[in-house]
Amino acid sequence: MSVTAPSRAFSQAEQSLVDRAAAALMRSAAGNSERQNALSMLKQEGLPSRRTEAWHYTDLRNLLGRVGSAGTGAPAGDADILAPLLPNGHVVEIGAATDVNPLAGVTVQQVDKLPEWKTALNHLDREFDTIRLLSVAFGAKATKIDVAAGETPGGSIELRAEPSASGSHTYAICDVGDEAKAVFVERLSATSAGSLATSVADLKIGDGAEVLWIVDQEKGAGETHLSQFNVTLGKDAKLLLFVLNAGGGLVRSEVHAITEGEGAEIRIRGVNLLKEGQHVDVTTTLNHLVPNTTATETFRNVVTGGQGVFQGMIRVSQDAQKTDAKMACNSLLLSDDGGFSAKPELEIFADDVQCGHGATAGEIDADHLFYLMSRGIPERQARALLVRAFVDEVVEEIDDEPVVEALEARIDRWLEAHG
Amino acid sequence: MLEIKNLHARVAETGTEILRGVDLTVKPGEIAAIMGPNGSGKSTLSYIISGREDYEVTEGDILYNGESILEMDPAERAAAGVFLAFQYPLEIPGVATMTFLRTALNSQRKARGEAELTTPEFMRRVKDAAGELKIDFNMLKRPLNVGFSGGEKKRAEILQMSLLEPKLCVMDETDSGLDIDALRIVADGVNALRAPERAFLVITHYQRLLEHIVPDTVHVLYKGRIIRTGGKELALELEANGYADVIGEAA
Numbered sequence: 001m002s003v004t005a006p007s008r009a010f011s012q013a014e015q016s017l018v019d020r021a022a023a024a025l026m027r028s029a030a031g032n033s034e035r036q037n038a039l040s041m042l043k044q045e046g047l048p049s050r051r052t053e054a055w056h057y058t059d060l061r062n063l064l065g066r067v068g069s070a071g072t073g074a075p076a077g078d079a080d081i082l083a084p085l086l087p088n089g090h091v092v093e094i095g096a097a098t099d100v101n102p103l104a105g106v107t108v109q110q111v112d113k114l115p116e117w118k119t120a121l122n123h124l125d126r127e128f129d130t131i132r133l134l135s136v137a138f139g140a141k142a143t144k145i146d147v148a149a150g151e152t153p154g155g156s157i158e159l160r161a162e163p164s165a166s167g168s169h170t171y172a173i174c175d176v177g178d179e180a181k182a183v184f185v186e187r188l189s190a191t192s193a194g195s196l197a198t199s200v201a202d203l204k205i206g207d208g209a210e211v212l213w214i215v216d217q218e219k220g221a222g223e224t225h226l227s228q229f230n231v232t233l234g235k236d237a238k239l240l241l242f243v244l245n246a247g248g249g250l251v252r253s254e255v256h257a258i259t260e261g262e263g264a265e266i267r268i269r270g271v272n273l274l275k276e277g278q279h280v281d282v283t284t285t286l287n288h289l290v291p292n293t294t295a296t297e298t299f300r301n302v303v304t305g306g307q308g309v310f311q312g313m314i315r316v317s318q319d320a321q322k323t324d325a326k327m328a329c330n331s332l333l334l335s336d337d338g339g340f341s342a343k344p345e346l347e348i349f350a351d352d353v354q355c356g357h358g359a360t361a362g363e364i365d366a367d368h369l370f371y372l373m374s375r376g377i378p379e380r381q382a383r384a385l386l387v388r389a390f391v392d393e394v395v396e397e398i399d400d401e402p403v404v405e406a407l408e409a410r411i412d413r414w415l416e417a418h419g
Numbered sequence: 420m421l422e423i424k425n426l427h428a429r430v431a432e433t434g435t436e437i438l439r440g441v442d443l444t445v446k447p448g449e450i451a452a453i454m455g456p457n458g459s460g461k462s463t464l465s466y467i468i469s470g471r472e473d474y475e476v477t478e479g480d481i482l483y484n485g486e487s488i489l490e491m492d493p494a495e496r497a498a499a500g501v502f503l504a505f506q507y508p509l510e511i512p513g514v515a516t517m518t519f520l521r522t523a524l525n526s527q528r529k530a531r532g533e534a535e536l537t538t539p540e541f542m543r544r545v546k547d548a549a550g551e552l553k554i555d556f557n558m559l560k561r562p563l564n565v566g567f568s569g570g571e572k573k574r575a576e577i578l579q580m581s582l583l584e585p586k587l588c589v590m591d592e593t594d595s596g597l598d599i600d601a602l603r604i605v606a607d608g609v610n611a612l613r614a615p616e617r618a619f620l621v622i623t624h625y626q627r628l629l630e631h632i633v634p635d636t637v638h639v640l641y642k643g644r645i646i647r648t649g650g651k652e653l654a655l656e657l658e659a660n661g662y663a664d665v666i667g668e669a670a
Contacts, residue, residue: 366472371509372519374469375579376497376527385522389513389562396513 004043013065014046017196020166021137028139034114038136041128054124057309057341058252058281064196067224067249067279085185085216085406088155093162094170095141105151105180111144115171115200121230121256122285122313131228131254135198140169149177149206156183159201167195167224171202178206178234183403186215186227190247193222200228207234207261213241214403216410219248221277228254233293235261242398243270243299244407245280246414255284259293259320266295269394271411274338275418276305285313286327288320297327300391303338304418310342312357318349325354331361332390334419387419388412420484420618421445421468421587427478427643428467437463439643440479445587445636448615452629452654453622455640456662461622462506464640465591468620469503470496483587497523498530500586502579504593508572511563516575519563520545524582548581552608569596577608588612589620594628606631626658639665 010018021039028035047064048055084091090102098108117132145157161168168191176182188199197219205211211231219225225248231239243253257266272280286295301308310329331340344357364386372382388411395407421444428438437460445451455461467474468481470493480487488496511519525535536544549556552574564572573593580588590609594602609619609632621632629637629651637653638645641662646669647653657665 367509368511370471370493371505371511372514372523373493374497374503375519375523375583376494376530377523378494378526378530379492381522381526382494385514385519386511389511391513393513 004040006046007044008046010046011061011065014061017064018043018046021134024138032114032139035136035139038117038133042133042137045126048126048130052124052126054120054122054283054311055130057311057343058279060130060252063250063279064224067222082187082189084156084158085187085214085410086156086158086183087402087406089158089185090155091158091160092143092145093160094143094172096143096162102157103153103155105148105153106157106182107146107148109144111142111173113142113144113171113173114140115202121228122254122283129228131198131226131252132200134226135169135171135200138169138198140171140198140200142171142173144173145175147174147176147180147182150179151177152181156185158185158187160187160189161197161199163191164197165192165195167191167197168199169197170199172200174201174203176203176205176209176211179208180206181210183212184214186213188215188217188219188225188227190218190220191223193220196224196226198226201230203229203231205231205233205237205239208236209234210238211240212398212400212403213239214407215241215243215253216407217243217245217248217251217253218410219251221247222249224248224250226252228256230256232258232260233264233266236263237261238265238267240267240398241269242395242407243268243282244410245270245272245282246410248280249278251278251280253282255282256287257285257295258287259289259295262290262292264290264293266293266297267397268295268297269397270299271391271394272299272301272308273391273411273414273418274301274303274306274308274340276337278306279309280306281309281311283309283311285315286325288314288316288323288325290319291321291323293320293323295325298394299329300394301329301331301340302334302387302391302415302419303331303340304334305338307338308340310340310359311345312343313345313347314355314357316348316350316353316355321350321352323350323353323355325356327357329359330390332387333361333363334387384415384419387415420447420449421620422482423479424482425479426467426476426481428463428474428476431473431475436477437474437643438467441640441643441645443638443645445618445620447618448613449636450613450619450621450632450634452634452637453620453640454624454637454654454657457624459640460643461640462591465503465589465620465622468589469493469501494526495530497583497585498527502583502585502588504573504576504580504588504590506591506593506595508564508576510565510567512565514563516559516561516563517545520559520579520582523579527583544582548578551581551611552578553604554578570598570601573597573601573605574608577605581608581612586616587618587620589622591622592624593621594623594625602628603631626654629654641666641669
């Protein structure tokens with residue numbers, strides 16, 4: 001085994017994480033040098049702290065210990081079989097052997113591939129990519145999904161991880177061919193307390209293709225989930241990404257998008273619902289490399305407790321003239337116990353662009369509340385209506401009724417329990 | 420129906436006294452007009468009747484059907500039959516108008532121990548009321564008051580009023596921002612709701628509205644007190660001479 005020594009004293013949680021990764025590798029039958037390399041790096045460098053800019057607001061080294069990473073929870077039972085999020089959903093379990101292709105025009109295959117971790121996708125991360133490093137060190141299972149050019153499958157592709165007590169590690173490689181239209185759902189559901197899971201997805205959207213990608217994260221309160229969604233868009237390609245964070249103890253959702261073709265359009269919408277004891281971080285980078293691309297990004301956060309983070313970076317390279325990119329992060333603070341940090345950043349090297357950002361935080365508008373109550377709606381119900389309105393506004397931008405209904409149902413469930 | 424007794428109130432945050440001993444009685448079936456120059460406390464009075472928290476009652480009482488409502492929150496007052504037509508109805512993005520109407524109607528029914536309305540019955544009532552007020556039904560598919568013109572907002576207030584069937588309707592400068600046609604539609608809507616058991620408190624600057632909604636009594640509010648009370652002819656007198664004479668007499 002490796003004899004790599006830590007570069008510094010590791011915290012207990014950190015050491016336990018490294019030991020788990022090492023033990024998991026020992027158990028796995030086939031030796032894999034790439035996994036071994038990643039483990040060595042993890043053993044040497046451990047986890048990032050607030051001193052790493054990309055992790056400044058989410059000090060993984062310290063937060064991990066607080067949420068717990070022992071993986072002592074009971075294995076998730078098969079008892080509660082989850083229905084697909086969307087009515088026409090086809091479940092693909094990542095890493096599971098499959099010889100059935102769920103939908104016409106879609107090919108699903110298990111592949112022996114690990115994420116590339118040696119280059120950080122967020123330039124503020126360390127020399128390597130933290131989430132990908134963990135994904136590789138834990139031996140992520142991979143599945144490749146291809147949507148053939150010109151195809152519009154007759155249903156959504158719902159990606160899930162194999163249930164695992166200590167936490168699953170998945171790698172989805174999705175290729176949507178030119179002029180194809182596809183809907184993906186990443187379903188991150190609760191497993192067991194103390195688990196640490198990673199999910200990495202690499203999506204390539206071909207020229208003129210359109211993708212709706214929904215992340216439904218409803219992990220348990222004692223779970224850690226680190227996810228990374230990477231997308232490249234071809235000419236005139238369209239992406240609508242919707243991220244719902246309605247669970248998890250320690251959560252980091254990274255989104256890295258690159259426009260490679262002119263006319264590409266990125267829309268990112270998201271809702272973060274936070275309660276006591278949670279730490280939820282959404283970190284996005286939008287890289288505009290070519291001229292004439294657009295991006296809009298809006299996150300709405302409801303905070304009843306816990307700590308939320310939004311880091312949004314828009315980078316416009318020198319060639320990317322006529323880029324039109326906007327981002328907004330609006331938080332509704334329903335309790336003094338919670339907080340939300342927003343860090344928007346613009347890095348613009350082109351001179352003919354429109355870029356903007358805005359972050360707001362506030363309480364329920366007293367005038368709105370009075371108006372609703374003056375019509376006989378009791379206070380609790382009036383508040384709930386206003387909170388719902390605040391998040392539904394971004395959900396309804398999806399403009400696809402079954403999708404909106406499904407997401408609003410998940411959000412309502414949370415609001416009824418915690419709002 | 421409504422008895423306001425020696426009501427003193429101030430802005431909770433700043434302590435500024437706005438009402439300085441208002442006495443006013445409104446009987447069932449009566450239309451009482453409150454007139455007065457800017458800053459006399461007219462809007463404050465309407466907010467305090469409907470229970471807005473930004474004001475503090477320091478003295479006096481408001482009795483509704485013989486009982487004090489000062490301890491009731493706005494929703495409880497509404498369920499008891501108090502309705503405020505806002506001078507500036509609020510736009511609430513994300514709240515669908517129909518959801519709002521239905522929630523309000525059913526909340527009030529529930530508070531009164533009545534059964535909720537079925538969907539077809541609710542839709543029928545909204546369609547009927549919208550038709551009377553010449554409100555395009557498609558407008559009601561939008562979020563609450565969002566993108567409505569000033570006149571449309573005022574008509575939407577009357578629509579809410581007719582659906583909720585309150586007993587005491589407080590109308591805060593309903594005529595402001597209305598052209599003459601819209602004013603007539605709104606006035607017709609109000610007149611259609613006139614009933615022996617329903618009272619109206621119509622707050623306005625101008626006599627114009629009172630040509631369409633003819634009051635039984637007219638009260639002049641000035642510096643937080645009712646300084647004169649009379650019949651509908653008082654409104655005409657004010658229109659002709661301004662407030663100066665009345666204020667001069669009271670001083």
